[in-house]
Each structure stands twice: as C-alpha cells, then as structure tokens.
Amino acid sequence: MKALKYSRQRECIKDCLMRRHDHPTADTLYMSIREEFPNISLGTVYRNLNLLVDLGEIRKLSCGSGPDRFDGDTSPHYHFVCRECGEVEDLPMEAFQDLNQAAQRYCSGRIDSHATYFYGTCENCSKKSAQSA
C-alpha cells in the first residue's frame, strides 16, 4: 500500500461533503468545490471520493437510477430514494442492528456491512403529479 499525502483538494472535498446533509453526486460536489478551487478537475473529485470511501471516511450510495451519491455520515442509517427525481433523504429511524447479525449465519459470517434503500415518491414529486393530473 502507498503512503497517503495531504492534499488541500481532498481536505476540501471531505469538508464540503461533511457540511452538507443532502447526498450529492460527484458532479454536484464538483460544482460546489469549484467555488474554492476553480481549477479542480472532475477526475480529482472522483479519485478522492473513491479514496475516502476506501478509507471508510465517507459512504457511496448506489440506489438504482442516476449517478452514485456520497454521504459524509458513516453511521448506520437508512435512506429514502425518490423514484421520480432521484433525490435521497435520510430516514430518522433507528437502524436494525440485528440485521447484519441475522444475515451472518446465511453466509458464514462474511458480511461486513449492509445497505437498505426505501423507494417511493417524495413530497415534491407527488405534489407535481397531483398538479398535472
């Protein structure tokens, strides 16, 4: 494995992500980081996001359609995903601690984590479809 060196860009990417409570895509984050680093490249954003995911400092959410999203909150929690607009929200709901445990026995204890996504239509989108109907 290689030595990790400090980089202002990585620091900024992490800070930005921690500060937000939405679940931005790499591109959204890129836009926002360009305010501080106008020359940063999307490739650098991806590289650092993947690095931070590997270090366990952030989480990547692959919730179906659209690009992956990133989450600065690594504590166990659930997400609600809107089928229409793709937005992702945290559910303020206790995660089932038992679930990993319960699943372990079905695959010889090889599980290290799990992710649960709830799907539906968000408030905004259900308003919109009510209007157009």
Next chain:
Amino acid sequence: MKALKYSRQRECIKDCLMRRHDHPTADTLYMSIREEFPNISLGTVYRNLNLLVDLGEIRKLSCGSGPDRFDGDTSPHYHFVCRECGEVEDLPMEAFQDLNQAAQRYCSGRIDSHATYFYGTCENCSKKSAQSA
C-alpha cells in the same frame, strides 16, 4: 399507455432469466440468448428488461459496483454482494416484513418497496486472497 404486443424475443429473455438462479447482467443474458436468437441486439435486451421491470415481472438490482443485474424472483428476499468479484447471491433468509411498515411513518407512507444488500467477500474470493497471501 401503449398496447403491449407479444414478441418472441421478450418471451425468451424472460424465460432465460426465470430459469437462472444467478443474477445476470444484461450482457450475460444477451450472450446466453444469442444461442437461440443469434441476431438479437443488446439494445433489445435492455429494452425488454426495462419493460419487464416496469411491469413488475422481474427486478433490477443496483448493488454498487459494476453493471446492474436482473432477478427473475420478485418475492421479497435479501442479496449478498461480493465486494471483490461483484457476484450476487440470494440469502435464504426471511425478509423482515416489518421494515417497510416501520419506515412508513418516517416519510408519510410514501414508501412502496425497499431493497437491502449485504456486502462482504464471497467464498471464492476469500479462498483466492488466502492463496495469494
């Protein structure tokens, strides 16, 4: 909405998927279907898979890395995803029926489904890394 017409290709795609108990990607399925329809195109495979998903006859699994996978089993069940090779297996474990219910109250009953993925290293991959170590 448009009228749905029969197509031999769609029939074959569905049959193929139902017959398998792995969770093939569109491309894997395409390879396998070409034995029966040598001229079928990948676009047709994608079009029909998406159609079948919309009809609720099959499920699409987006489990993180690599291309989406498809599942002919629409009953509620959990999946184990190998971080190294990306393979997906069913967990022969009862799904928590309560989970949707429990989550509903946190987003005004807008949830229509949920998906849970367990992550770890599969048997094959853990053997391999043991060998190379």
Next chain:
DNA sequence: GTCCCTGCAAATCCTTTGCACTCCT
C-alpha cells in the same frame, strides 16, 4: 529528491436512442 497528487483529455464502460424495417394483431 522522491513519490504522491493534480489537471487535462482521452478512453472505457454501461445504457439509451433514432431510424428504417419487420412482425403481431
């Protein structure tokens, strides 16, 4: 000085789409 990290651009991978033609009803 060394090696990691960056910006840039090209490449890659997966998936969707436009079009002319074919097949189902």
Next chain:
DNA sequence: AGGAGTGCAAAGGATTTGCAGGGAC
C-alpha cells in the same frame, strides 16, 4: 393497415485512466 417491436449503430452519461507537471514530506 397500423402500430409496437427489432437490429443496428451512433449517441449519451458516468466514471476511470494515462500522462506530464506540481506539491508534500
């Protein structure tokens, strides 16, 4: 006949990668 489905190839979107130069240690 009419419209939905197909094959083909090109387009599209998201992400990764090779490379030459810049920055951390």
